[in-house]
Amino acid sequence: MLDIKNYVRVQSLQEAYDLCQNRRNVIIGGMLWLKMQNRSVDTAIDLCDLGLNQIEDKGDEIHIGAMVTLRQLELDPLLNEYTHHALKESVKHIVGVQFRNLATIGGSLFGRYGFSDVLTMFLALDAYVELYHGGIVSIREFVEMRPSLDILVRIIVKKTPMQVVYLSQRNTQTDFPVLTCAISKMNQDYYCVIGARPLKATLLLDEKHLLDSSLSDESILAFADDIAQRVTLGSNLRGSADYRRHLTKVLIKRALWQLREEHNHGN
Ligand SMILES: Cc1cc2nc3c(=O)[nH]c(=O)nc-3n(C[C@H](O)[C@H](O)[C@H](O)COP(=O)(O)OP(=O)(O)OC[C@H]3O[C@@H](n4cnc5c(N)ncnc54)[C@H](O)[C@@H]3O)c2cc1C
Structure with a gap:
């Protein structure tokens, strides 16, 4: 259970910063993660008066x-x-x-x-x-x-002009993801991010320039294979590393197909 002794609505970031230097105090957001912890907090520091909700x-x-x-x-x-x-x-x-x-x-x-x-x-x-x-x-x-x-x-x-597609795979609709994948194209460069690996999200670039000439089915497949080989993946109760490797290829292919489709329709 989370046990909080004091609650402060700070009036400046400096006040919040000074308070949070004590490890027994904690900044609170929505408290949805915090409330699941078993911990005792001296002062909960609320930033809600600082206009940061815009x-x-x-x-x-x-x-x-x-x-x-x-x-x-x-x-x-x-x-x-x-x-x-x-x-x-x-x-x-x-x-x-x-x-x-x-x-x-x-x-x-x-x-x-x-x-x-x-x-x-x-x-x-x-x-x-x-x-x-x-x-x-x-x-x-x-x-x-x-x-x-x-x-x-x-x-x-x-606001760099960009195209971006986000996809995730979940065992059930609102569960934690088994794998997340976001691909963006900015200034002719592709950014491929794989998350829920189950390690924190990581960015992989098109180091072999596989997508440089076109988004053909062949180049998309080659890129998906390349990333699936390079990305570090692990296992947990939601899926094995092998399953995640398979998903990596599938989600990258779908994301790039969607990106190509949106590009062709001028979005
Ligand atoms: C049951 C459950 C399911 C979830 N499923 C998903 C999911 O599928 N995908 C997903 O992406 N996320 C998921 N989350 C995470 C969720 O979306 C939030 O990211 C999480 O609850 C933290 O947000 P919060 O505002 O509640 O932060 P809090 O719980 O208030 O704080 C979390 C941590 O961040 C610190 N903190 C908060 N704000 C600041 C700040 N401004 N500066 C410095 N430190 C700060 C706090 O001190 C604390 O350590 C899930 C969480 C729960 C509880």
């Missing part, structure tokens, strides 16, 4: 505050137009609407969970995270960073 169009960038919920991401017209509804696809299987009304993007990304649909999606968007102490770092860097006593303030998505 998705803002900043011209060349979209800023997503850490307290934005998964449901806001799912419904946001700007983000969904930019991602051709891939963002909606990435969160829509997470438990249910009431859950997504509470779960925050800050809580979803800061833990860098091995099962995360959200991390897979934002890696494919080549996003940045703003940490209060650590400053702005690319999400690629953030995934590899060791956990720290910092605060995730916002996520920054640069």
Whole structure:
């Protein structure tokens, strides 16, 4: 059971940062992950008064505050137009609407969970995270960073023209994913992200330039085979490493077929 002694609605990020340097205090998002833990907390630090529940169009960038919920991401017209509804696809299987009304993007990304649909999606968007102490770092860097006593303030998505497709495989509709796959194309480069491996999501590039000339059935198959060989996969109760390798090929092929289809229809 989670036991909380004090609750503070901080009035500044500095106040939150000072409080969270004590390991017995904890930043809270929607508390959906935290509440499942067996732990005693001195002070729960709530960021809800800091205006971080907004998705803002900043011209060349979209800023997503850490307290934005998964449901806001799912419904946001700007983000969904930019991602051709891939963002909606990435969160829509997470438990249910009431859950997504509470779960925050800050809580979803800061833990860098091995099962995360959200991390897979934002890696494919080549996003940045703003940490209060650590400053702005690319999400690629953030995934590899060791956990720290910092605060995730916002996520920054640069509006680079892109195509992106998100797919996941689940044993049942709202379970944790067995595998996640997001493929984006930005500035002629393909970004392939495989998550729920069951390790945290990883980005793989087209190192052999298999997709350079065209998205033909042959090049798509070759790329899917290449990634399936290179990606590190493991086993857990949801699936074996072999099954995940098979799924990797299937999801990559489907994602690239969809990308090609959308391209041909001018989306
Ligand atoms: C039953 C269940 C099923 C789930 N299924 C999926 C799924 O299929 N796919 C998926 O992607 N996710 C899934 N999740 C994860 C979920 O979507 C959220 O990511 C998770 O609940 C954390 O979000 P939260 O806002 O509730 O964070 P909290 O539980 O409040 O916090 C989680 C952690 O993040 C820290 N934290 C929160 N906000 C910040 C911040 N701004 N800065 C620094 N640290 C912060 C907290 O201190 C805590 O350590 C599932 C979770 C549960 C409980």
